[in-house]
Amino acid sequence: MSEPHTVTAYDDELRWLSRRLSEMGGIAEGMVADSLTALINADTALAQRGISEDLLLDQGEREIYEKAVLVIAKRQPMASDLREIIGSIRIASDLERVGDLGKNIAKRVISIHTMAQPKKLVRGLEHLSELALTQLKEVLDAFSSHSAEQANSIRERDEEIDAIYTSLFRELLTYMMEDPRNISACTHLLFCAKNIERIGDHATNIAETVFYVATGQQMTVDRPKDDDSANIVADPVE
Amino acid sequence: MNMMSEAATEKAVNAPADEPVIKMRGKDVCVFYGPKQALYDVNLNIRENAVTALIGPSGCGKSTFLRTLNRMNDTIENCRVTGDITLDGEDIYDQAIDVVELRARVGMVFQKPNPFPKSIYENIVYGPRIHGLVRNKAEMDDVVEKSLIRAGLFNEVKDRLHEPGTGLSGGQQQRLCIARAIAVSPEVILMDEPCSALDPIATATVEELIHELRENYTIVIVTHSMQQAARVSQRTAMFHLGVLVEEGATAKIFTNPDDPRTQDYITGRFG
Numbered sequence: 001m002s003e004p005h006t007v008t009a010y011d012d013e014l015r016w017l018s019r020r021l022s023e024m025g026g027i028a029e030g031m032v033a034d035s036l037t038a039l040i041n042a043d044t045a046l047a048q049r050g051i052s053e054d055l056l057l058d059q060g061e062r063e064i065y066e067k068a069v070l071v072i073a074k075r076q077p078m079a080s081d082l083r084e085i086i087g088s089i090r091i092a093s094d095l096e097r098v099g100d101l102g103k104n105i106a107k108r109v110i111s112i113h114t115m116a117q118p119k120k121l122v123r124g125l126e127h128l129s130e131l132a133l134t135q136l137k138e139v140l141d142a143f144s145s146h147s148a149e150q151a152n153s154i155r156e157r158d159e160e161i162d163a164i165y166t167s168l169f170r171e172l173l174t175y176m177m178e179d180p181r182n183i184s185a186c187t188h189l190l191f192c193a194k195n196i197e198r199i200g201d202h203a204t205n206i207a208e209t210v211f212y213v214a215t216g217q218q219m220t221v222d223r224p225k226d227d228d229s230a231n232i233v234a235d236p237v238e
Numbered sequence: 239m240n241m242m243s244e245a246a247t248e249k250a251v252n253a254p255a256d257e258p259v260i261k262m263r264g265k266d267v268c269v270f271y272g273p274k275q276a277l278y279d280v281n282l283n284i285r286e287n288a289v290t291a292l293i294g295p296s297g298c299g300k301s302t303f304l305r306t307l308n309r310m311n312d313t314i315e316n317c318r319v320t321g322d323i324t325l326d327g328e329d330i331y332d333q334a335i336d337v338v339e340l341r342a343r344v345g346m347v348f349q350k351p352n353p354f355p356k357s358i359y360e361n362i363v364y365g366p367r368i369h370g371l372v373r374n375k376a377e378m379d380d381v382v383e384k385s386l387i388r389a390g391l392f393n394e395v396k397d398r399l400h401e402p403g404t405g406l407s408g409g410q411q412q413r414l415c416i417a418r419a420i421a422v423s424p425e426v427i428l429m430d431e432p433c434s435a436l437d438p439i440a441t442a443t444v445e446e447l448i449h450e451l452r453e454n455y456t457i458v459i460v461t462h463s464m465q466q467a468a469r470v471s472q473r474t475a476m477f478h479l480g481v482l483v484e485e486g487a488t489a490k491i492f493t494n495p496d497d498p499r500t501q502d503y504i505t506g507r508f509g
């Protein structure tokens with residue numbers, strides 16, 4: 001944001017949107033971190049906290065929608081202001097979805113850890129979680145600093161998450177084939193892994209929005225895609 | 239006349255199908271009011287059958303530029319125009335140009351509706367009559383009806399054509415002025431803040447009219463309402479302190495302008 005508007009109340013409204021969105025980002029990030037830690041450490045109390053925080057994100061999204069609609073009606077924004085307001089709406093939706101995915105992971109923590117030897121199975125998800133969380137953190141930084149460059153590098157890195165997700169998919173499939181008693185936990189873990197991969201996708205969406213808000217240009221279409229799990233089949237046991 | 243048709247042929251031959259046709263061309267246009275310079279080397283092309291919006295803060299030169307396009311500046315004392323302005327390739331400041339004929343080809347609608355203090359019928363038929371476009375009553379009736387239909391006013395006034403034009407509402411008066419401008423079959427219509435004295439409903443009817451007229455006319459509109467420029471135009475030119483800052487597709491100018499001055503002006507940040 002360069003110079004202030006002639007109408008200062010307009011600046012206040014834009015600042016409100018940006019601040020509320022940062023708050024949402026903080027909550028989403030904390031919630032995902034809690035859910036993943038809960039998953040890895042079998043901490044059901046922490047998982048419960050993650051579940052309850054989802055409400056705050058739903059509320060944040062609603063407030064941002066209402067405010068953005070009101071600002072559009074009142075100010076008829078143009079150029080960078082318009083892009084910023086439309087961007088706020090999109091990012092709020094992405095963060096709300098991230099919250100839903102985090103909540104879904106938290107809900108599974110309890111089921112997963114009632115089963116035998118989950119620790120070994122869970123370990124595979126640690127690296128994926130770290131990556132997704134880093135993506136989320138950095139995209140929120142890129143948003144607050146309006147950095148198109150940072151947004152660009154975040155999107156590039158989504159490829160790595162997709163690749164790890166594909167290999168995890170294989171690994172969990174193998175565990176299930178080894179011992180049918182693993183099926184229940186592994187199925188939950190597969191959903192967790194998918195959720196984490198989706199969180200990475202939302203971080204990418206946010207990066208694309210940040211890039212558009214900052215530059216007025218859409219990112220190029222050829223987004224890196226390395227999620228090959230759709231092609232994996234388990235060989236039938238002889 | 240010969241020159242005009244030659245220029246028209248050249249235009250048709252040189253323009254490939256998807257390339258926009260340039261109706262009017264301003265090259266290095268400078269305008270001086272006495273010693274004071276109001277416009278500095280403006281280079282702006284006006285596309286045919288498109289609406290070009292001129293925007294910018296008060297005193298930026300947008301109305302001055304508009305007025306150079308049909309030599310309305312001639313009526314202002316001490317006003318001097320340099321550079322070239324062409325209509326279909328023909329220099330409109332040429333000695334040989336008949337200014338009255340030029341203004342028939344490049345019509346104008348003003349900020350405040352200014353119907354003549356005569357009947358609706360007489361308001362419209364005045365121009366065609368002095369230009370010798372109508373010869374008898376039947377032709378006059380015809381031009382009145384057609385112009386009013388084009389201006390979207392016919393149904394509202396058809397039963398009171400011989401009542402004074404000044405008795406109409408503001409929005410109707412402005413559409414009457416547009417009908418009057420259309421009556422002489424102009425090629426270009428210049429509009430200087432045509433809606434600034436109108437309420438939102440009347441503004442909407444005029445904007446709807448501009449949208450329809452675009453198919454057959456080239457329109458240049460000066461407006462203080464950024465939203466109006468964004469709604470009605472395909473091309474937008476931004477002026478500031480007598481300089482053309484930026485010209486481009488309206489969709490681009492209002493979502494992602496190149497020049498920071500345009501950005502500041504349209505987002506309401508001008509100091």
